[in-house]
Amino acid sequence: MANAVEHAYRDREPGEVEYSLQRAADGSVQAAVTDFGAWQPPPADRGFRGRGLEMIRALGVAVAVEHAVTGTVVRFTVPPPPLTTAGPSADRATDAVPPAARPADLHVHREPGLLRLALHGEIDLAGIDDLRERMLAEIADADADTRLVLDLRQTSYLPSAGAGLILELAEHLRRSGRSLRLRPAPDGPVARVLALTGLDALSTPPSSTAMAD
Numbered sequence: 120m121a122n123a124v125e126h127a128y129r130d131r132e133p134g135e136v137e138y139s140l141q142r143a144a145d146g147s148v149q150a151a152v153t154d155f156g157a158w159q160p161p162p163a164d165r166g167f168r169g170r171g172l173e174m175i176r177a178l179g180v181a182v183a184v185e186h187a188v189t190g191t192v193v194r195f196t197v198p199p200p201p202l203t204t205a206g207p208s209a210d211r212a213t214d215a216v217p218p219a220a221r222p223a224d225l226h227v228h229r230e231p232g233l234l235r236l237a238l239h240g241e242i243d244l245a246g247i248d249d250l251r252e253r254m255l256a257e258i259a260d261a262d263a264d265t266r267l268v269l270d271l272r273q274t275s276y277l278p279s280a281g282a283g284l285i286l287e288l289a290e291h292l293r294r295s296g297r298s299l300r301l302r303p304a305p306d307g308p309v310a311r312v313l314a315l316t317g318l319d320a321l322s323t324p325p326s327s328t329a330m331a332d
Contacts (some may be wrong), residue, residue, distance in 0.1 A: 120152055121278050122171040125244055127156030127191065146199030150179075151192060158186035170316055171279035177315040222246045223274065225253050234261045237270035242281035251284055258292065267292065271303040277312045285318055 123136045137153040172193075176182050179195035186192075223242045228235040236254055258267060269285065271277070289299045301321045303310040313319040 121244060121280070122193075123152055123154040123156075123191070125280075126159040127154035129157075129159065131156060143196075148197045149194075150197065151194045153190060153192045155190035158191050170282055174279060174282075174312065174315050223250060225250060225257075227257055228270075232264070233266045233268065234258070235268045235270050237273060239273040241276035242274060242278065242284070243276070244278070244280055247280055247284055251287070254288060255291065258288070263295075263297070266300070267297060268300045268302055271301060271309050271313075274303070274309050277309045282312060282316045282318060285321070289321060 120136055120138055127136070128134045134154065134156050139149075139151045141149045143149060172182075172184065175193065175195055179197050182193075182195040184191065184193050223238045223240040223246060226237040226239060228237060234257065236257060238250070242250065254269075261267065269288070285299075285301070292299050299321060301313065301318065303313055303322060310319070310322075313322065
């Protein structure tokens with residue numbers, strides 16, 4: 120739906136988006152999202168964007184994208200999660216559960232040799248530009264040898280645009296000889312998105328995540 124909202128009616132009058140969700144007997148969920156706007160093909164050079172459909176294809180099966188002059192329909196099925204009898208991990212027990220949905224807010228924690236930027240809530244399209252400016256300003260004020268950690272344990276939603284924001288921050292730091300490390304809640308939805316997009320390579324190893332909450 121975020122893709123439809125952002126792309127279908129760009130440079131046009133606002134329009135409608137319809138969706139449907141149906142749960143099958145095996146626990147899978149069949150989803151469909153329909154808009155009545157214009158199809159926006161993915162750019163040849165995606166840069167920091169254009170990963171929405173890629174994430175859908177990684178998460179779902181039977182993915183179909185049907186687009187015409189009257190709009191676009193995206194259909195896919197999310198298979199049921201695998202059955203597990205494992206109990207909660209130690210990391211899961213000690214990490215806080217993401218909060219209820221609300222726009223993301225930036226919490227800045229400065230510790231000796233460390234700048235930890237914690238995002239609480241949902242990263243959404245409406246607030247992403249403000250988050251970018253605030254995080255870049257904090258990074259610019261940090262000393263060159265300061266470790267930089269993006270704490271996503273309290274982030275409840277990470278869309279394609281949020282993954283793009285992380286890529287943008289990582290590239291910005293790489294150009295100045297620095298790096299960005301991520302700290303998601305283990306096994307949560309944000310960690311799954313990071314794994315799907317390859318951004319889990321930026322995650323902080325468990326042995327080095329001891330930092331103040």
